[in-house]
Amino acid sequence: MKTKISTTFLIGIFSISLLSSCNSGGSEENKIDEEVFDPNSSLNTMFDGKIFSIPSPVQTAFLIKQLNLSFDETILNDDAKVGEYITEYNQALNLGIYGTDLGYCALYNQKKASLKYLSTVEKLTTQLGLDAAFDTSFISRFEKNSDNEDSTILLMADAFKESDNFLKNANRKSTSALILTGGWIESIYIACELHTKKASPEIKTRIGEQKQSLSSIIDLLNTYNKSGSNDKLIAQLEDLRLSFDKIDFQYEYAAPETDKDSKLTVFNHTLVVSFEETVMKEIKTKLTAIRVSITKA
Amino acid sequence: MMKQLLFIGFTLFSAAFVNAQDCEAIVRNCETLLNKDTKGSQFISDGQVYTAFLDREKAEFKTTFFGGSTYRIAASAGANEDYVIFTIKDLQGNILFSNKNYKNAPYWDFKVNQTLPVTIQTELDLDLKVTGCVVMMIGFKK
Numbered sequence: 001m002k003t004k005i006s007t008t009f010l011i012g013i014f015s016i017s018l019l020s021s022c023n024s025g026g027s028e029e030n031k032i033d034e035e036v037f038d039p040n041s042s043l044n045t046m047f048d049g050k051i052f053s054i055p056s057p058v059q060t061a062f063l064i065k066q067l068n069l070s071f072d073e074t075i076l077n078d079d080a081k082v083g084e085y086i087t088e089y090n091q092a093l094n095l096g097i098y099g100t101d102l103g104y105c106a107l108y109n110q111k112k113a114s115l116k117y118l119s120t121v122e123k124l125t126t127q128l129g130l131d132a133a134f135d136t137s138f139i140s141r142f143e144k145n146s147d148n149e150d151s152t153i154l155l156m157a158d159a160f161k162e163s164d165n166f167l168k169n170a171n172r173k174s175t176s177a178l179i180l181t182g183g184w185i186e187s188i189y190i191a192c193e194l195h196t197k198k199a200s201p202e203i204k205t206r207i208g209e210q211k212q213s214l215s216s217i218i219d220l221l222n223t224y225n226k227s228g229s230n231d232k233l234i235a236q237l238e239d240l241r242l243s244f245d246k247i248d249f250q251y252e253y254a255a256p257e258t259d260k261d262s263k264l265t266v267f268n269h270t271l272v273v274s275f276e277e278t279v280m281k282e283i284k285t286k287l288t289a290i291r292v293s294i295t296k297a
Numbered sequence: 298m299m300k301q302l303l304f305i306g307f308t309l310f311s312a313a314f315v316n317a318q319d320c321e322a323i324v325r326n327c328e329t330l331l332n333k334d335t336k337g338s339q340f341i342s343d344g345q346v347y348t349a350f351l352d353r354e355k356a357e358f359k360t361t362f363f364g365g366s367t368y369r370i371a372a373s374a375g376a377n378e379d380y381v382i383f384t385i386k387d388l389q390g391n392i393l394f395s396n397k398n399y400k401n402a403p404y405w406d407f408k409v410n411q412t413l414p415v416t417i418q419t420e421l422d423l424d425l426k427v428t429g430c431v432v433m434m435i436g437f438k439k
Contacts, residue, residue, distance in 0.1 A: 053347070053417075055361055059437060161346060180345070268410075
C-alpha cells in the first residue's frame with residue numbers, strides 16, 4: 001500500500017513539475033534548441049488560432065465629442081428592453097450595445113442617462129455571471145464619480161477589461177466576442193446616425209477607417225461560432241463588408257521618429273480614406289438593419 | 298488504480314490551476330505597466346486583455362490606431378520586465394517599431410496623427426524565456 005501511494009505521489013509530483021515547467025520563468029541558462037532560431041521553423045506559429053483586437057467604442061465617442069456634436073439620447077437603445085434579452089447570445093450582444101451607450105452618456109456628462117444605462121449594464125452583467133467585474137464596488141464608484149467623465153470612462157473601460165479577462169479565463173471566448181461585437185456595432189451606428197443628422201467629414205472618415213476592424217470582427221465571430229449561433233450575424237456582416245470594400249485607402253509610408261528617453265514614437269505616415277456618400281448611405285442602411293436584428297430581442 | 302487516477306487527475310488540475318494563477322499575476326503586472334510613469338491623463342484600456350501561451354511561437358494580430366490619439370502598448374510575461382518583444386508593422390510590412398531596439402522595454406507610447414492599420418507581433422525573447430504566458434494591453438488617450 002505504502003509503495004502504491006509513494007508511486008502515485010511521485011507521478012503526481014512529476015506531473016506538477018512537468019506542467020509547471022511549461023509556465024515557469026526561464027533563465028539565461030536555458031538550453032535552446034537550434035530549431036527555435038530558424039525563422040522558417042514550424043514552431044513559429046500562433047497559439048489558439050488567432051488573437052483579435054477590436055477598437056474600443058469609447059474612441060469613436062471621443063471623436064464625436066471633440067467635434068462638438070450635441071448629445072442625442074434618442075438614438076440609443078431603449079433601456080426598457082433590457083428584460084427582453086433572455087439568451088446568453090442576446091444578452092452578450094446587447095451588453096456591448098448598452099456599454100457603448102453608457103460610455104456615450106458618460107462622456108457627455110449626462111448623469112441621469114448614465115445611471116439609467118448603468119442599471120441596464122448591471123442587469124446584463126449579473127445575468128451573464130460577470131458580477132466580479134461589475135460588482136457593487138464598481139457601481140458605487142461609478143455613481144460617486146458620475147460628475148467626472150474622465151473617471152467614469154476609466155472605470156467603465158477597466159470593468160470591461162476585467163470581464164474580458166474573466167470570460168477568456170473561463171473559456172467563454174464566444175461571449176467575449178459577442179460583447180465586443182455589440183460594442184463596435186453600436187459605436188458605428190451612433191456615428192452613422194449623427195452623420196445623417198449633420199454631415200461631418202471627420203465622422204465619415206472615422207466610419208471608413210473601420211474597414212480592418214470589421215474584418216477582425218468577422219474573423220472573431222467565425223472562430224468562436226458555437227454550433228453556428230453566429231451564422232446569421234456573420235452573413236449580415238459579410239454583406240456589410242462588401243460596402244466597406246468600396247472604401248479606398250491611400251497609404252504612404254514615412255519613417256517614424258522615436259524619442260527613447262520619453263519612450264515615445266511619433267508616426268509620420270499619411271493615410272487618405274475616400275468613399276462616395278452613396279457608399280456611406282449603404283453602410284448606414286446595412287448597419288441599422290444589423291443593429292435592429294440585435295436589439296429587437 | 299482508481300485512487301491513482303483520481304490523484305493524478307487532481308495533480309493535473311492543480312498544475313493547470315497554478316498556471317492559470319501565473320497568467321493572472323502577469324495580467325496584473327501588465328495592468329500596472331499600462332499606466333506606469335504616465336504624464337497627464339491616464340491611458341484608457343481598449344477593454345481587452347490579449348493573452349497567449351507561447352511555446353517558442355509568435356502571436357500576431359491586426360489592429361487600428363486611430364488618428365488624434367496617443368496609444369500605449371504594455372506587455373508582460375513575468376516578473377522580469379524584458380521577456381517580451383513586440384514589433385509593429387504597417388500593412389506594407391514596414392517595421393514601424395520594435396522594443397527589441399530599446400532593451401525590450403515593457404511599454405511604449407505612440408503618437409498617432411493619422412489613422413494607421415497595423416499588425417502587432419509578439420514573442421518571447423528566447424534568450425531569456427522560452428515558454429509561458431504573455432499578456433499585452435493597449436490603452437489610449439486624447
